[in-house]
Amino acid sequence: MSILKIENMSFAYSPNTRKVIDGLSMEFDEGKVYALEGRSGAGKTTLLSLLAALTSPTEGTITVNGENVFKKDTYAYRASDVGIVFQNYNLLPKLNAIENVELSIDISGREVPDKRRHATDILTQLGIADYDLERPVLQMSGGQQQRVAIARALSYDPPIILADEPTGNLDTKTEQEIIQIFDELAHRRNKCVIIVTHSKRVAQMADEVFSIDGMRES
Amino acid sequence: MYIMKNALRNIQRSKGRSILFAAIVFIIALSACLSLSIRAAAETTRAQGLEQLSITGNITLDMDEIMGEKNGEPPDRNEMKESIQDSELSLEELQKYAKLDSVKSFWYTGSVSVDASKIEAVSTSQGGMGGRMMGGAMGQSDGDFTITGYSSDEAMTEFADGNAEITDGVMFEEGTSEKTCVISSALAKYNDLEVGDSIKFVSPSDTSKTFKVKIVGIYSSSSSSQGDIGDPMGIGNSNNIYMSYAALSAIADSTGLDMRTQGTYSFADYDAYSKFEDQAHEAGLDSKYTVRSQDISNYERQLQPLENLSRYAKYFLIILLIIGGAVLMALTMFSIRERKYEVGVLAAIGMSKKKIARQFIYEIAVISIAAIILGGLLGSLTSVPVTNKLLSASAATTTDSFDRGGPDGGQAPDGGQMGPGQDQSTDSSTDQVTDQSSSDLQITQTASTSSVDGSQSDTANDDSATTAKTLDGERGGPGMRDYVDSVTSAANLKVIAELVLVGLLLIAVSAGAALSQVLRYDPLSILTSRD
Numbered sequence: 001m002s003i004l005k006i007e008n009m010s011f012a013y014s015p016n017t018r019k020v021i022d023g024l025s026m027e028f029d030e031g032k033v034y035a036l037e038g039r040s041g042a043g044k045t046t047l048l049s050l051l052a053a054l055t056s057p058t059e060g061t062i063t064v065n066g067e068n069v070f071k072k073d074t075y076a077y078r079a080s081d082v083g084i085v086f087q088n089y090n091l092l093p094k095l096n097a098i099e100n101v102e103l104s105i106d107i108s109g110r111e112v113p114d115k116r117r118h119a120t121d122i123l124t125q126l127g128i129a130d131y132d133l134e135r136p137v138l139q140m141s142g143g144q145q146q147r148v149a150i151a152r153a154l155s156y157d158p159p160i161i162l163a164d165e166p167t168g169n170l171d172t173k174t175e176q177e178i179i180q181i182f183d184e185l186a187h188r189r190n191k192c193v194i195i196v197t198h199s200k201r202v203a204q205m206a207d208e209v210f211s212i213d214g215m216r217e218s
Numbered sequence: 219m220y221i222m223k224n225a226l227r228n229i230q231r232s233k234g235r236s237i238l239f240a241a242i243v244f245i246i247a248l249s250a251c252l253s254l255s256i257r258a259a260a261e262t263t264r265a266q267g268l269e270q271l272s273i274t275g276n277i278t279l280d281m282d283e284i285m286g287e288k289n290g291e292p293p294d295r296n297e298m299k300e301s302i303q304d305s306e307l308s309l310e311e312l313q314k315y316a317k318l319d320s321v322k323s324f325w326y327t328g329s330v331s332v333d334a335s336k337i338e339a340v341s342t343s344q345g346g347m348g349g350r351m352m353g354g355a356m357g358q359s360d361g362d363f364t365i366t367g368y369s370s371d372e373a374m375t376e377f378a379d380g381n382a383e384i385t386d387g388v389m390f391e392e393g394t395s396e397k398t399c400v401i402s403s404a405l406a407k408y409n410d411l412e413v414g415d416s417i418k419f420v421s422p423s424d425t426s427k428t429f430k431v432k433i434v435g436i437y438s439s440s441s442s443s444q445g446d447i448g449d450p451m452g453i454g455n456s457n458n459i460y461m462s463y464a465a466l467s468a469i470a471d472s473t474g475l476d477m478r479t480q481g482t483y484s485f486a487d488y489d490a491y492s493k494f495e496d497q498a499h500e501a502g503l504d505s506k507y508t509v510r511s512q513d514i515s516n517y518e519r520q521l522q523p524l525e526n527l528s529r530y531a532k533y534f535l536i537i538l539l540i541i542g543g544a545v546l547m548a549l550t551m552f553s554i555r556e557r558k559y560e561v562g563v564l565a566a567i568g569m570s571k572k573k574i575a576r577q578f579i580y581e582i583a584v585i586s587i588a589a590i591i592l593g594g595l596l597g598s599l600t601s602v603p604v605t606n607k608l609l610s611a612s613a614a615t616t617t618d619s620f621d622r623g624g625p626d627g628g629q630a631p632d633g634g635q636m637g638p639g640q641d642q643s644t645d646s647s648t649d650q651v652t653d654q655s656s657s658d659l660q661i662t663q664t665a666s667t668s669s670v671d672g673s674q675s676d677t678a679n680d681d682s683a684t685t686a687k688t689l690d691g692e693r694g695g696p697g698m699r700d701y702v703d704s705v706t707s708a709a710n711l712k713v714i715a716e717l718v719l720v721g722l723l724l725i726a727v728s729a730g731a732a733l734s735q736v737l738r739y740d741p742l743s744i745l746t747s748r749d
Contacts, residue, residue: 045746054566054742079568090563090745094231106220107569152567 002027003159003192004051009060011046019058020046026210030159033186033193035206042212044196048164051194052084053077064160079108083153087165089145091137097123097148098133101155108156122151126181143174150181161185163195167202179205221573225580235553236585242549243589243724246542250720251597253535254713256605259705260528264521268488273513275483275491277315277498279305280508305506312481318497320490325373326481328466331361332419335428337409339363340402340456361422365399365431365459367466373482374460376439382455387413387435394462397469400435404456411436417459427473431461488514523612524705527605539720543727550731554578561736562744575736579729586728590721597717598709605705 005028011021020043028034038044049055050062053074062069064081078084091100101119105112112118123133126147137145146166153161163182167175183205185191195202203209229236284298309326316324339362368374371392376382386406390398401411411417413433421427439455470477485491495509518525554561557578564574 049742052566054745073570075565075568075570077568078566084566086566086745088745090566092560092563094228099227103220103224104567106224107564107567 003030003065004028004194005063005066006051007061007063009050009057009062011043011050011055011057021050021057021212024060024212028160028192028194030192031186031190032207033182033195033205035203035209036194036196036212037198037203037209038212044212045164047212048162048194048196051160052082052162080110080156081158082160082162083156083158085146085149085153085161085163085166087168089137089142089149091145091148091152093136093138096134096136097128097140097144097151100137100148101152104152104155110156119151119155122154123148126151126154127177142169143171143177146170146174146178147181150178154185159190159192161191161193163193163197165196165198167197167199175199175201221577222580225577225584228577229581229584236581239546239549239553239582240585240589242542242545243586244593246538246546246724247590247593247717247721248597249538250535251594251709251713251717252601252604253531253538254716254720255597255601255709256531256608257528257535258710258713259601259605260521260524262710263524263705267517267521268514271488271513271517273485273488273491273511275485275494275509275511275513276480277307277312277483277503277507278510280506283506283508306478307481307507309479309481312479315494315498315501315503316481316483318494318501320485320494320497321483322486322490323372323484324481325484326369326463326479327373328367328463328470328477328479330365330466330470330475330477331422332363332365332475333361333422333425334363335418335420337405337411337417340404340408361420363419363457363459365419365461365466367461367463367477369393369463372484373463376455377437380440382437382439384435385438387433390434390460390462390465392462393464395464395468397429397431397461397465398434399431399459399461400437401433401459402456403436403438405459406433406436408456421473421475424474427475429469429473431459431469483509523609527608527612539723543724546724546728547731550578550582550728551735554732554735558739558744561739562741565739565741566745571736571739575733578732578736579725582728582732583725586721586725590717590724594714594717598713601709601713602705609705 006024006026009021009024010019012019024047036044036047046055050057053062053069056070064072064077069077092103095103098116098119101122102115105115105118120133124130128144128147128151132140132144137148140148146169150161150163150166153163161182166182167178170178179202182193182195182202186193186207195206197203279302284302312326313324315321341362371389372378377384377389384400385403387400389400390396399417401417405411411433413436416430416432418428418430437460467477469475483494485494491509491511491514498507498509499505561571561574565571
């Protein structure tokens with residue numbers, strides 16, 4: 001059974017404008033990486049925002065484990081069901097790497113005996129060196145910040161990871177390392193990873209690639 | 219729990235912003251504490267002062283009532299004249315109200331104005347005019363001397379308060395009908411009189427009517443009004459002759475002298491005094507009369523600088539809260555606007571906007587509470603010296619205003635005109651008759667027989683909360699210089715409670731601003747606009 005399902009979903013920014021997404025239906029399973037492709041302005045990021053319940057569809061539904069996301073508490077949904085990785089990382093600049101991750105655990109309400117240890121472990125597993133753990137995140141490189149953002153998304157162990165152009169600002173080597181992380185998350189940790197991307201490397205690694213104009217490739 | 223922890227961490231992380239906010243709240247709290255303390259000091263001082271004041275009161279004409287100022291329709295002049303002319307209450311009527319339960323004791327005095335056949339009044343002008351200057355009441359034929367008859371020793375407040383004492387001979391017997399009197403040492407020396415001598419007095423209106431009074435004692439008064447307006451040479455009470463009311467009444471009956479009788483009621487406390495007027499009206503006192511206390515008027519006059527300061531403190535507090543609240547609200551809104559991105563990220567990763575707002579409110583509350591405690595502490599510690607400093611300035615300004623004939627002169631502290639019979643003088647306790655400058659009619663039943671000097675000095679010495687100081691030294695004058703110009707306590711539990719309310723108000727204003735700001739933010743708009 002699909003963990004995440006879109007049924008006949010449409011979206012327009014306002015009632016009088018054209019629909020950015022029109023009658024879209026999709027299903028996402030655990031243990032797979034999905035790449036969402038499309039030209040600029042096609043509505044990829046909008047789709048990801050809908051999946052993250054940051055905005056709601058004009059028509060249709062999104063269900064998680066069979067439950068309509070928009071009938072749930074959308075904050076609680078984002079805090080525990082999905083982990084979001086933004087293109088611009090969106091870390092809290094006054095917090096260091098560990099604090100960013102700890103805060104995310106706090107918001108999720110997940111009981112973790114030693115949050116600091118847990119945050120440190122995740123960050124270390126994602127390649128953050130010990131001496132970077134307590135550095136202000138703004139002093140980190142783009143790749144490091146993206147790893148912190150992924151660590152934050154993983155900190156409360158959500159079944160779904162949503163990533164918006166996660167390698168868009170990274171060099172090739174770092175991109176490859178991040179792709180490797182997503183690959184492991186889906187295939188070793190059984191997460192449903194949905195990535196909006198322009199990257200051919202990401203698309204090659206994905207189990208399924210969706211073109212949001214309705215074309216489906218495998 | 220994590221919300222509070224996060225709030226505390228944010229306070230530490232954003233030290234500049236926190237310090238700025240705390241400084242503003244601290245200044246508001248300090249100023250509010252001082253303002254509230256000044257008001258508390260005024261209230262406490264007034265209450266304690268009134269509690270310790272020995273209050274006497276008199277029934278006087280209510281000129282506002284007579285002039286129609288209360289019902290808005292002024293009567294014509296004849297009606298007013300009639301009201302004033304028929305205003306004298308008899309001794310029997312005065313005694314009737316003395317039986318009311320609010321009255322602790324009652325005494326009365328009578329006074330006549332006379333001339334003497336063989337002695338001269340102590341005077342600066344030839345022919346003698348001391349009596350005219352000192353005593354003669356309008357409506358009575360003016361003589362050089364004033365003879366005052368007292369119903370009891372209690373009525374002789376000058377002697378009871380220690381402002382006058384017998385230096386030779388004895389005091390006439392209380393309630394005696396014998397024609398015995400005491401005279402001033404100045405009058406005795408001026409006319410070479412001794413104890414045992416008799417003085418022959420003459421009615422100013424009918425020289426055929428005479429009577430003799432024997433001197434049994436000579437007194438010396440320490441409350442001479444040297445330097446007073448109207449008595450520049452300080453002759454004071456030298457031409458006042460004192461005797462028993464019963465004796466003077468008998469003399470007045472036999473000689474046809476016009477004797478004015480005034481009654482003075484003494485009250486156990488301020489509440490009793492407050493009740494007396496209503497009780498008297500219920501007992502039949504006409505509505506054209508009112509009850510006034512020179513003691514209270516004088517005490518309120520003493521409090522005038524403190525009351526002024528208290529009033530200014532109230533206005534200051536109101537302005538402070540309006541401006542302070544607006545500044546805090548603006549600062550909070552700017553601060554949260556600066557943190558818009560933080561709001562967007564927190565909402566995007568699942569923290570509800572209510573929780574985000576709560577975190578900001580915790581931050582505001584923690585900073586505010588700390589600043590209010592510090593401000594309140596400093597305010598409490600400095601409230602007494604600051605209040606006294608401001609009070610000294612206020613007292614000096616009030617004195618200055620009086621000296622220049624400013625609005626304070628001749629007016630009661632509450633802004634109302636002094637009523638007839640409310641002599642401004644604290645030294646005129648034996649000057650039983652007052653007049654109205656524009657009328658040749660006596661318009662009062664009473665006079666200022668108050669024990670102002672005594673009671674007020676008691677207040678100054680005994681009251682733990684206040685001290686009254688004569689700002690104008692020994693000159694004294696019309697008694698307008700005895701202002702309360704220092705307090706010993708200002709902040710109290712009530713001030714702390716009020717400060718807590720002020721703090722809650724400030725927190726509520728800031729919290730409201732934070733809440734409204736956070737709730738209207740859309741995380742997606744924030745994050746996409748940043749992209």
